[in-house]
Amino acid sequence: MTIVNSTALPPFQRVFDEHAQAVLTFLVGAVGASEAEDCFQETMVSALRAYPRLGDASNLRAWLFTIARRKAIDAHRGRARRPTPVSDPDPGSAFDSHPDIDEGLWDHVRSLPSKQRKAVVLRFAGDRSYPEIAAAMSTTQDSARQSVHQGLKKLRRELR
């Protein structure tokens, strides 16, 4: 007798087809258009690697966004120093921790102090360069950089 697992995982191709666009859109917002593809590819490869160990297929999108968020944060860190290899996410706990990160991250961004919020949104949602951000905020480039930096630091603390 064959035992049929009722929560059998769909082929990874289907997961990719259904959620890739949403993950990419999130990453363009989170790290900017130029770095989004790298983060996207890393997210999907990590997900593929961990996929057979994922016990629960009921919220695959949330699981993918959890991985994407980590890759986005790694990318921010990577700007300051060389990226360190990140181990594969543990599918179980990753799944539980941030079920609605796509909404959640921007909620956190919205609650940043105004200068930081503007700078972070211009930088990552708008993909603006620092001279452009400085111009948009009528401030210096150093100050724009500083605001983005502080905003990200705060986000990282809150999202940990």
Place this chain on the structure above:
Amino acid sequence: MTVDQALSERFLERAEARGLVDVAVATMDSPIGSLLLMATPKGLVRIAFESENRDEVFGEVAERLSPRILDAPRRLDPVRRELDKYFGGKLRDFDVPIDWSLAGTFARRVLRRTARIPYGSVASYGEVAVGVGTPRGYRAVGNALGSNPIPVVVPCHRVVRTGGAIGGYGGGLPRKRWLLDLEAG
């Protein structure tokens, strides 16, 4: 909605480079309908007719082999080339490597024996049963053939009833008849 083709292809390249494509998938058109082809790094593991339920086919492969299943048509190019030639009457023996993982021990013996029936000839269920050393097990042989994971390439269509009746076929009798007619020339 999915992302653009180039992005998907770069993802597939990375996945392949890291050895993460456990099951490669392709589809092809054929005179007996569209065929779903799957291969592992070991070889061709599954061919499904369009009459089979895709969810069940994928579900079984995901569970018994791996859910790391990706569309990777290039990996099945050799299989497609051989099948095209076969359907065109220009190939008699398949040469692609086979992965028997989806067949149980007994079924594997039956299918290997079946693979030795020459192009254009047939054998009876009883003859195959004798061939695998279970002369009275023709019914079990029938079951094993019915669950052949790699029809056409593993030619279970060449097994018929004693006396000339065509017998059964997992893909439906019209397909079996078409294949036997093709091979009769």
